[in-house]
Each structure stands twice: as C-alpha cells, then as structure tokens.
Amino acid sequence: MTTPNVISPIAADLAPAVATPCFVVAEDRILHNLAVTAKACGGVERLxxxxxxxxxxxxxxxxxxxxxxxxxxxxxxxxxxxxxxxxxxxxxxxxxxxxxxxxxxxxxxxxxxxxxxxxxxxxxxxxxxxxxxxxxxxxxxxxxxxxxxxxxxxxxxxxxxxxxxxxxxxxxxxxxxxxxxxxxxxxxxxxxxxxxxxxxxxxxxxxxxxxxxxxxxxxxxxxxxxxxxxxxxxxxxxxPGTWVYSNAQHLRELAHHVWLAAGFVLTTVISTRNGTATLDAGSKAISPDKPQTQRFQGAGEIVMMNEEHTVVRNDTLNVGDRLLLVPEHTCTTAYLYSNALVRALDGRWEYRDQLGSERTVIPLPR
CATH class of the missing domain: 3.20.20.10 (Alanine racemase)
Structure with missing residues (x-):
C-alpha cells in the first residue's frame, strides 16, 4: 500500500544529518487542512x-x-x-x-x-x-x-x-x-x-x-x-480532532475532506534480508495504541515490531534509505516526541518544541 498524499521529495529534501526516528511536520499542509476543515463546518469561527x-x-x-x-x-x-x-x-x-x-x-x-x-x-x-x-x-x-x-x-x-x-x-x-x-x-x-x-x-x-x-x-x-x-x-x-496532521485512517475513511498528511515519522532502513527491511522506528516511535499490523503506511506490510525496530515486507529498499511513514494515529505518535522537525512556509527546516509525553506543568510564580 502506498503512502497517501505524501510529496515524494520531502524525505530527500532533509539533510542527511537528521537523527531518526524523527517526527516531521509540513506547515503548509496544516494550513491546507485548516482551510478545508473550516469550509466543511461553515467557518473557522466554529472550530x-x-x-x-x-x-x-x-x-x-x-x-x-x-x-x-x-x-x-x-x-x-x-x-x-x-x-x-x-x-x-x-x-x-x-x-x-x-x-x-x-x-x-x-x-x-x-x-x-x-x-x-x-x-x-x-x-x-x-x-x-x-x-x-x-x-x-x-x-x-x-x-x-x-x-x-x-x-x-x-x-x-x-x-x-x-x-x-x-x-x-x-x-x-x-x-x-x-x-x-x-x-x-x-x-x-x-x-x-x-x-x-x-x-x-x-x-x-x-x-x-x-x-x-x-x-x-x-x-x-x-x-x-x-x-x-x-x-x-x-x-x-x-x-474535529486529527485534521491538523491527519493520519492514515482518516485519509482512507474520510477522503472527501481532501485532508493531506502533514505529520510523519522519518525512519532509516538499517538492515535488509529475505525480502524484508528493518526500520529504526518501533513501537516507541509510532502509533503504539493501534494493532501492530496497522500502525503506519508508507513502507509495506508490517511483519514484526519491537520497541526500537519494525520489520516490513519490502524487497526494493536498501540499507540507508529513509522513508516518511504516515501514522495510523497521529495523536499518540506526536505524544512520543518532545520536538518536531518542521518544514516552514518559506521552505526552511527547523526544530520546534512540543509537549511530547509531558503530563506535569511548570510551577507558576506566586
């Protein structure tokens, strides 16, 4: 199954020095998703x-x-x-x-x-x-x-x-x-x-x-x-919830909204054998709350997933290749990262902070 709504050059556009797994966001796609979501409900003021x-x-x-x-x-x-x-x-x-x-x-x-x-x-x-x-x-x-x-x-x-x-x-x-x-x-x-x-x-x-x-x-x-x-x-x-980044599930089931995938997990192929490829993004990197075989799209059928590895059925990938995976559930994927690598509106790439899994709050001044 192919990755839905992904601009293929986006992964190649990233500098090789980017550590993986990494949460990647396209800002222009978020604004596209905002526009179509606001139109669908009758106005941005209703959101x-x-x-x-x-x-x-x-x-x-x-x-x-x-x-x-x-x-x-x-x-x-x-x-x-x-x-x-x-x-x-x-x-x-x-x-x-x-x-x-x-x-x-x-x-x-x-x-x-x-x-x-x-x-x-x-x-x-x-x-x-x-x-x-x-x-x-x-x-x-x-x-x-x-x-x-x-x-x-x-x-x-x-x-x-x-x-x-x-x-x-x-x-x-x-x-x-x-x-x-x-x-x-x-x-x-x-x-x-x-x-x-x-x-x-x-x-x-x-x-x-x-x-x-x-x-x-x-x-x-x-x-x-x-x-x-x-x-x-x-x-x-x-x-509405996941429209900001969308996800693989909504791209399949709610295609009429024309949402675009805007949040991805960048992963590297670290090993290949017997028609499979091993990625460096495991259950600690993407959609851990979904059934194992349905946690993302973009690399092939998921054969096995551990904490730091995922094996996919794919005989075309090479060691060192980098892929953008579309999470099945972006809410629980973004939660795993304290920052995101964002492609800004002007085309620049920059890291931006997010809460990640933080559940406490900074003490307020008294």
Missing amino acids: MPHVKTHRAPWLIRLLLAHGVGAFKASTLAEVEMVLAAGATRVTWAFPTVNPQNIGRFVELARFFPNAELTGLVDSRHGLDVWAALLDGTSRSVNLRVDLDPGMGRTGIPMDDSALELARAVAGLGRLAGWHLYDGHIRGDAEERREKVHQLAAALDTLQSGLRRDGIEVDAVGGCSYTFDLWPRSAMPYVS
Missing part, C-alpha cells in the same frame, strides 16, 4: 480544535493567527500550554473528580485573568468537588455538562438526569452549556448523518428543558467523523 493531536505551542499560535479562537485540551499540561501560547478560550474536556487537578485548573484562572476557562462535569459528585474549589473564585471559570451519546466512556445519560445536573450547575452561576463527544460514530455518510440527527434531537430536548427554566446555553462537541454533519443551530462549536 474548537482538540490540542491532544499535536501538543505544540507553535501550532496554537499558528491557528490563532488564522482565525481559530477556542481550543479543547485533555490534560492540565495542555491547558497551560494553550494559555501560555496566547489563547483566551480553553475547555478542559476531561470530567475529572480529582481535587488536586481541579484546584490547579482553578489556579490557572488567577494567572491568566483574561482567559475563559471551562471544565466538565458528568456527576453530582464531580460538581460538588468543583463547587467547593470554585467558591469565591474568578467568574471566568465555568462548567459544561458532559453528555454520553452512547460511547460509554464518560458523560451523563441524555435524559432527565442530565437536566438535573445542568440545573445544579446553573444554580452556581457556572453553566456554560453541554459537551458531547460522539467519537464512536462510524459508517458511511448517510449512517453518520442519521446518528447525528438522532443525537441532535435528543440534545434539542435537553435544551428545551433548560429554556423552560429561562436558561439559554450552547453545545460543543462532535468528532472528525461528524463535525461537518452537526447543524450550527444544535452545536455552535465543533471539535
């Missing part, structure tokens, strides 16, 4: 991209400069990265009940007083923890009620229990609205459209319940498979 895809502060600044105004994050490290990069609207899309983590999030509001910070709750227990820590603090911190649209991971059922929780949050004066992540939705376009239609109807029922109480709020959510199917009237803000 609230999820930063777990890249965890790169330079990318936050790039998106801000091109009209993106709000971001979602999974971890506290990502929240602080987004704020430090200059964003002023951040949703922490992780309904934790850990008081230390919530306390840290609330503390960030003091150091970024111009930012709107939003957390998630999906239980009364979680709300009680938030309420205690928010008492007497900045009004810039609000909460969304996380809904479970059938994924079965987090979120409260889309029934009267969700209304009860939302009313309790509203009673604190902290209700920002709803959060609905439908990452379980797959199928062809019509199947996905029908599922979104059903969820939109359920969400409208919840919204109507709040309106009867005089409460008007919005919703944010969606995923790469549904963001373009949600009507703006139901969900003003959508959060």
Whole structure:
C-alpha cells in the first residue's frame, strides 16, 4: 500500500544529518487542512480544535493567527500550554473528580485573568468537588455538562438526569452549556448523518428543558467523523480532532475532506534480508495504541515490531534509505516526541518544541 498524499521529495529534501526516528511536520499542509476543515463546518469561527493531536505551542499560535479562537485540551499540561501560547478560550474536556487537578485548573484562572476557562462535569459528585474549589473564585471559570451519546466512556445519560445536573450547575452561576463527544460514530455518510440527527434531537430536548427554566446555553462537541454533519443551530462549536496532521485512517475513511498528511515519522532502513527491511522506528516511535499490523503506511506490510525496530515486507529498499511513514494515529505518535522537525512556509527546516509525553506543568510564580 502506498503512502497517501505524501510529496515524494520531502524525505530527500532533509539533510542527511537528521537523527531518526524523527517526527516531521509540513506547515503548509496544516494550513491546507485548516482551510478545508473550516469550509466543511461553515467557518473557522466554529472550530474548537482538540490540542491532544499535536501538543505544540507553535501550532496554537499558528491557528490563532488564522482565525481559530477556542481550543479543547485533555490534560492540565495542555491547558497551560494553550494559555501560555496566547489563547483566551480553553475547555478542559476531561470530567475529572480529582481535587488536586481541579484546584490547579482553578489556579490557572488567577494567572491568566483574561482567559475563559471551562471544565466538565458528568456527576453530582464531580460538581460538588468543583463547587467547593470554585467558591469565591474568578467568574471566568465555568462548567459544561458532559453528555454520553452512547460511547460509554464518560458523560451523563441524555435524559432527565442530565437536566438535573445542568440545573445544579446553573444554580452556581457556572453553566456554560453541554459537551458531547460522539467519537464512536462510524459508517458511511448517510449512517453518520442519521446518528447525528438522532443525537441532535435528543440534545434539542435537553435544551428545551433548560429554556423552560429561562436558561439559554450552547453545545460543543462532535468528532472528525461528524463535525461537518452537526447543524450550527444544535452545536455552535465543533471539535474535529486529527485534521491538523491527519493520519492514515482518516485519509482512507474520510477522503472527501481532501485532508493531506502533514505529520510523519522519518525512519532509516538499517538492515535488509529475505525480502524484508528493518526500520529504526518501533513501537516507541509510532502509533503504539493501534494493532501492530496497522500502525503506519508508507513502507509495506508490517511483519514484526519491537520497541526500537519494525520489520516490513519490502524487497526494493536498501540499507540507508529513509522513508516518511504516515501514522495510523497521529495523536499518540506526536505524544512520543518532545520536538518536531518542521518544514516552514518559506521552505526552511527547523526544530520546534512540543509537549511530547509531558503530563506535569511548570510551577507558576506566586
């Protein structure tokens, strides 16, 4: 299988001195992906991209400069990265009940007083923890009620229990609205459209319940498979994920968006034998959360993968060849690297920092 949407000279364009494995990014392709994503959902102002895809502060600044105004994050490290990069609207899309983590999030509001910070709750227990820590603090911190649209991971059922929780949050004066992540939705376009239609109807029922109480709020959510199917009237803000770099899976299954691969793993062939080639990019270098035979495209069938090696079936590669692999999942690939080798818009190559696997945050000044 050939590598989708790869400019073949890109690997040859890199200086031989580049160490491998290396995470490689093409900035012009990111801007292409932004343009087609914004068009698909009806405008860049509707996007609230999820930063777990890249965890790169330079990318936050790039998106801000091109009209993106709000971001979602999974971890506290990502929240602080987004704020430090200059964003002023951040949703922490992780309904934790850990008081230390919530306390840290609330503390960030003091150091970024111009930012709107939003957390998630999906239980009364979680709300009680938030309420205690928010008492007497900045009004810039609000909460969304996380809904479970059938994924079965987090979120409260889309029934009267969700209304009860939302009313309790509203009673604190902290209700920002709803959060609905439908990452379980797959199928062809019509199947996905029908599922979104059903969820939109359920969400409208919840919204109507709040309106009867005089409460008007919005919703944010969606995923790469549904963001373009949600009507703006139901969900003003959508959060497609992996479009920034795209990945092999989305290039196959969502080809109608015309996304381009923009994040790669550069690898070197270190050995060949019996119709196979051994690469220096193993499970610590690319898509470790995917089935072994599906972790990337661009080099041939994966025969074996260890921590630092991958053997592929290929009888045309030579020792010393370098390849650009397209990850099956770029979120967990970018997470493995503390920097990326970026081809800038002017054609220059430069290393740029990213969070990598960092889960802690830099101590804030007191």
